[in-house]
Amino acid sequence: MDTSALKSFAQDSRRYLLDVVANKIDYYLSTDNVEVRAKSRLVDDLKNDIASTSKEQVIEKVAYTWFNRFCALRYMDVKQYSLIGVLSPTSAAHSQPEILVEAKAGHIKEELSNETDRDHVINLLSGKALSKDPQAEAYRRLVIMTCNYYHSIMPFLFEKIDDYTELLMPDDLLSESSIVFKVRHALDEENCNNVEVIGWLYQFYISEKKDEVINRRSVVKKEEIPAATQIFTPSWIVKYLVENSLGALWMLNRPSSNLVSKMEYFIKPESEVTDFLKIKGPEEIKICDPACGSGHMLVYAFDLLFSMYEEDGVDPKEIPSAILKNNLFGIEIDKRAGELAAFALTMKAREKQRRYFSSAVQPMICVLENVSIHDQEIEDYIDNVGRDLFSVQLQNTLRQFEQAENFGSLIIPEVSDVDTVLKSLENSSISGQLFFSNTHQKVLKILKQSVYLKSRYHVLIANPPYMGGKALNPELKLFLLNNFKDTKSDIFASFVARSFNLTMKSGYIAFLTPYVWMFISSYEKLREKILKEKTVTTLVQLEYNSFAPACIPVCAFTIRNCAKANSEGIYIKLSDFRGAELQPIKTLEAISNTLSPWRYTVKSSVFQLLPGIPLVYWLDSSYVGAFAKSDPLSDHGNAVVGLQTGENGRFVRFWFEVNRDAIAFNKSSADEMTSSQRWVPYNKGGDFLKWYGNQLNVVLWENNGNEIKNFKDEKGKLRSRPQNVDLFFKESISWSKISSSSPAFRYYPKGFIFDVAGTSIFPNSKDDYNLILGFCNSSVTISILKAISPTLNFEVGHISSLPIMYTELKKRDFKHVAKLIDVAKQQWDSSEISMDFKYNALLEFIEFKSIRISVEKLSQKIRDSKLEIKRLERINDEILANIYEIKINLEENDAAELKINIREIIIDFISYIVGVVFGRFDYVNSSYMVKKQPSQSAKFEEKGMFNSMLDKDNVVPFVGGGWFSDDVTTMVKKTVNELFGPELHNENIDFIESILGSTLDKYLLKDFYADHIRRYKNRPIYWMFSSPKNTFNALIYLHRYNSDTVSTVLNGYLREFRTKLSIKKENLERLSASGDSSSRDKTAALNEIEQLKKTIVELDEYENDILYPLATQRLEIDLDDGVKVNYQKFGKALKPIKGLDKDEE
Structure with a gap:
């Protein structure tokens, strides 16, 4: 297809x-x-x-x-x-x-x-x-x-x-x-x-509407729920679900049935099942899909049922009608989907029974509809019918369907004997009374819908809606809170909970859902209920990106609706097999081979030994045993979440955005801050980085955080959450709450406030920092942590529950961790975005006067540093592995990890050189040269800070062609010459260009600014004034900006450039008119004249429309406002930065 x-x-x-x-x-x-x-x-x-x-x-x-x-x-x-x-x-x-x-x-x-x-x-x-x-x-x-x-x-x-x-x-x-x-x-x-083509067509028909609703990333309206949640289930998953529920029930009742030969995805239990749901024949079995969509599950169930009836000797001509009359039930909120589900079943029946169209049998698909009856209408109706029939539960039921198309199968009708009530009212004479006719029809509709929702089925199969969080409309959110408190975060989980009372005791439940319920804390109560009160029989966890229709990781599983002590479940893990095509193949391999490495048989009691009861079925028994013989980490350290500012865009900056002297470094408390210090280093999580680093942010904490502590919305509700304030400024061990791979733990010295995403541990004893950091970053612990939180969302609860064999670890020496912190700190501080950066590492080898040799020396130093970290980490892993008696793979050094990116070394060096040119760095003093925001350049001269490398007016033209004596290429080459000397200057420039793969001029003009934006996380400290077509570009340094800077760009550079171009145009015009010029020279001159005319027009428009009006404003900026706010004040004068206006996370 x-x-x-x-x-x-x-x-x-x-x-x-x-x-x-x-x-x-x-x-x-x-x-x-x-x-x-x-x-x-x-x-x-x-x-x-x-x-x-x-x-x-x-x-x-x-x-x-x-x-x-x-x-x-x-x-x-x-x-x-x-x-x-x-x-x-x-x-x-x-x-x-x-x-x-x-x-x-x-x-x-x-x-x-x-x-x-x-x-x-x-x-x-x-x-x-x-x-x-x-x-x-x-x-x-x-x-x-x-x-x-x-x-x-x-x-x-x-x-x-x-x-x-x-x-x-x-x-x-x-x-x-x-x-x-x-x-x-x-x-x-x-x-x-195959009739499944109807289901595919439906999914594709609504796909654009679905994308529109989902991409809006806001509340999904009631009428949009079908479009947002309908997903057509792949055939192999349908087969797995139906065969291991309906098929499993049949095989328990008919162990010698030949049906097993037709069920390729059926997983035979590895131990005997005795307490199963007994059935006499196929006509008894009731199967329901409570979110049936276009009927794919029911269509395949039809095929299996047909074989069951055949085995029982029923005439094939009678089977289709019998199936649709006795066995298959579908519930849906989308009329379109319900129509197609009924049509698909009708086509299956017609395929098997030539004269089916002449039968009176209809598929039992209930499309739920909103039915609203106001209170007085109900009272009048009851008075006419008679109050004996109308219990309180029945009256309540009549009010439960006002939002049936919103709540769907999650509605649990209160009426107890709905069939009896319905039959009684259908036979009532009130249907002939015109005044009550409309009310009577509404009551009957409610009761008919209640029949489907009140019944208990032998088998319940579904791929329920996946929708939660901000997408839930207010009515649905409140409904879930009131009726499905333990699973309120998503509809799919509430459907799982709902299935327990839609299914008979010992009946089968089969679902395809997102697999987050298996692991994360918000579904712990659901897991507990399933493991303690139900029996997981099989589960297939698909590879992360293999379920394309939903774009989320999913699992398919089957449950028996009864508890069985120490029951075993069979689990298949497909995470190592990328792509949708491999999923059914590897599932079948695991089904046919009980020794398959990705097939696991696990007792439910195993999961209950683990904190949070995660279904980490693949976890080795030695890891599980670690929890039994260890203390939780919370006994030896306090793992906590930190500050939520309520609006990071207002209160958080990168440290290099603000005035350095306004940052309170290395403080033990807010009391040590001076009146001029408004900002405090802020641990905000960050990228994967072990041992040390990710120290990039600062938070506004003036007056001990008074503004944040009192940050409220327009209704007076506190937006911020300043929690665990007593731990601010203390040294800690931290990790990023959300990771894209493994968790990584880092040491933070005193002086930091920590964020909700920069969750932290505070050891009980000052002597335990190295021990706990070594424990957390060990391969043993990381394996355990990834197992108890496979979603890569590492909450405080996960960390607190880590099993630490503290007494044994205290007997070991963890001095290697102190060395790891030191080496990692050196690596971090070698980057110019570090708060403690001094100078570019190439300058350590300046004595050689050769950049090539300096790069070789630095490369070896970096390589040695990486090897040292590997060696020390191996020591750490061996200590933990021996104590925990767990085998780990101590991998050899990965050549790819040790490879040095020489181009990045050169790009870092060029960035440093530009910093020297602007006065950001002072190599002589190994420190930041510009700490304050001077109002005028004269202040630098007064302090004797100018040298031959410093650009005096804070404007460096990025214009090729040698138009300016202080253009960026000239200034960079001049600075290289000053630093490394003139002896090997040409060789040094040649080497730089060979690594760049282009001339220095080309790199600076084409790529430098993009690299700078990337390096400074979309908050550049150098700003590029740029004409619309990039003919004119000039760079300034944010921290030396003053209200005259734009005028300097205009008068000292843009106008000068335009004048030079006009002079050149005049010279070319004379050349083109000269009788001494060749035809070829005249043509070339005329072509260049045309280009110059366009350029001059561009520059004139840039001046008249943008730069001159801006210069007259003499804009002031406040560094505390940050780059995002200040950059945008200059509008089209500056080169646009993609993503600059994105909200802070």
Whole structure:
């Protein structure tokens, strides 16, 4: 099946039908002619429907109605279930549908029409009836006649067409661009081999709407829930779920059944099951999908049931009707999906039973509808019917369906004996009383829906909606809080909880869900209930990115709805097998081979030994044993979350954005801060980095954090959360709460406030810092931590629960950890974004005067540093492995990890040189040269801070071609010469360019600024003034900016550049007019003149429209506002930075 072609067809068809229907609605609502007046009743119905819902909803409904009908008609044509080809031609040689060809010959099936319709079509085709397009009108009538014929067979899909849907049917049904032609092309014989094509079409039809809703990243409206949550389940997963629930139940009751040979995904229990749900025959089994979508699960269950009936000796001709009458139940909130589910089951029945259409059996698909009955209406109805029947529970039930399309199968009707009540009211004489007729129908609808939701099923199978958090609308959020408190964070988990009382005791439950419920803390109570009160029989955990329809990691699992002490479950782990294609293959391999390395058999009691009860079925028994013989880490250190500012964009900066003298470094408490110090180093988590580092941020803590502590919203509610304040400024061990790989722990010295994402541990004893850091960063601990939190979200609870053999560890020497911290600190501080950066590491080898030799020496130093860390980490791992008696792989040094990026060394060096040019760094004093924000450059001169390397006016032109004596290339080369000397200057520049792979000039003009933005995390400290087409660029240093800087750029550089270009243009004009110039020289001159004209226009516009108005404003900036705010004050004068306006995390 070519699903990509089906997707294009479904999406194109939806857009086409929406457009057609919208145009037709506009026509009928805005036109007053004979044709429209003749259809006034239908037009009035259309207006009323729009008034009661919305125009958009009506358009959507009519569009999908015709899409479903056309697809259904074509499918039946291909399968030859139709009386005559309705969409399909008689053969490939004909283009017109068979039904039209036959009608033109005077043949119309009697079953399809009454005499009036037949005469009308014949008269149109014979010319007796006037029409602008008789064939088109006749064919439209034939399609409507066919739909009305199918109404008696499939009323769920083919409602009687005597309403405005007929008006809104597409006019063009016969051309090659028509919807009929497209349906024929998409639904060819190959695609119609399996009825699941209907499910694929539905998913693809709503896919664009789904993307629109999800990408909005906001509350999902009630009417949008189907589009946001419908996912078509791949066939192999459907087979696994059905075979290990319905199939498993059958095999327990019929252990010698041949059905096992037809179930390739069935996982045979490894131990005997005795307390199973007993059934006498297949007709007893009730299977429900409470979120059935287009019916994929039920369709496959039909196939298995058919084989069961056959085994029991039932006549094959009777089986389809028996299955739909006895076994299969579907519940859905989306009418479209429910229609297609019923249609799919009908097609399965017709496939097996030729005369099924003549039976009166209908698929049992309940599409839940909102039903609202106000209190007085209920009271009046009860008074008329009699109060004996209406218990409090029944009265409450009548109020439970006002939002049925929002809450769906999660509704638990309070009424106890719903079947009895329903039968009694159906037989009541009140149905004939006109005054109560409407109320009576509403009551019956509620009770009929309650039958599905109150029943208990032998087997419950579902791929429920995945939706939680901010996507939940207020009513649904409140409903979950009141009814599913333990699973309120997501609908899928609430469906799992709901399944427990929808399923018989010892019945089977089968689900496909996101796998987060297996691990994270918010689902701990659900796990506990499953492990203690239910029995996990099988589970398949798919590879992280293998379930493309949902774009989230999922698992498929089956549960028996009963507790069994020490029960065993069979688990299959597919995480090592990337790609959707490998998932079924590796599942089958694990099913057929009980010794498969990715198949595990685990007792439920094992999980209950672990903190948080995570289903880490792959965890080695030695790791599990560690919890039994160890203390929790919380006994020896306090793991806590830190400050939530309430608005990081307001209170948090990178340290290099603000005035360095305003930062309170190395303080033991807020009391040590001076009046000029507003900012404190802030541990905000960060990238994977062990031992030391990720010290980039500062937080506003003036007056002991008074502004943050009192940061409230407009209603007076505190937005910030200043928690564990007593631990601020203390040394700690920290980790990033969320990781993309493994967790990494780091030492933080005193002087830091820590963030909610920079969660931290504070050892009870000052002597335990090295011990606990060594323990946390060991391979043993990391393996345990990744097991108890496979979602890579490392909460305080996970860390606190880590099993630490403290007494044994205290006997060991952890001096190697102090060395690891020291080496890691040296690595971190070698970067210029470190708070403790002094100078570029290449300058340690300046005595050699050769940058090439310096790079070689530095490369070796970096390599030695990496090797030393590896050696010390190996010592740490060996200590832990021996104490915990766990085997770990002490891997050899990875050549790739030891590889040195020489280009990055050179780029770092160039960045440092630019910093020297701007006065940010002072190599002589090994410190930051500019600590304050001077109001004018003279202050530098007064302090004797200028030298031959410093750019005096804080403007460095980034313009190639030698137009300026202080352009960036000149200044960089000059500084290299000053630092490394003139002896090897040319060789040094050549070496730099060989590593860059381009000239120094080209790198500086094309790539330097992008590298700078990346290095400084989208908060650059050098700002690029840039004309619209980048002809003119000039860099300034943020910390030397003053209100005259823009004027300096304008007068000292932009205007000077424009003047020089004008002079050159005049010279070229003289050259082009000279009789002494060759034709070739004149042509070249003329071409250059044209380019110069464009450039001058660009510069003039940049000056007049942007730079000059800005210069006159003499803008002041406050460094405390940060780069994001200050940069944007300059608008189009500065080079745009992608993502600069992104909210702070």
